Amino acid sequence: MVKKISYCPICGKKIIGNLNQCPSCSSKLIVCRNCAKLILSSANKCQFCSKNPRTGKSVELSPNNDFNEASIEKLKYDLVLGKISVNEYDQLIKNI
């Protein structure tokens, strides 16, 4: 079996075998699910691909959710002010 050779992202030393901890500097490490590079286990965002290293998904999801919430708040405001009707409000909510 050929062992994959990786390098510690912190100290740059070679790591063979157990990739969960660097034998040289004792940094806790994980392999990114998206790009398979070795990064610090405490990182919420991969320094190479900018994805969440645990899920492999984009970490830009929360700003989008904030944006959606802001849009809904604006629609409610428009409804209260009478700028849009209840029917229009229902339609617009579905489109967010």
Ligand SMILES: [Zn+2]
């Ligand atoms: Zn190290």
Ligand SMILES: [Zn+2]
């Ligand atoms: Zn990555």
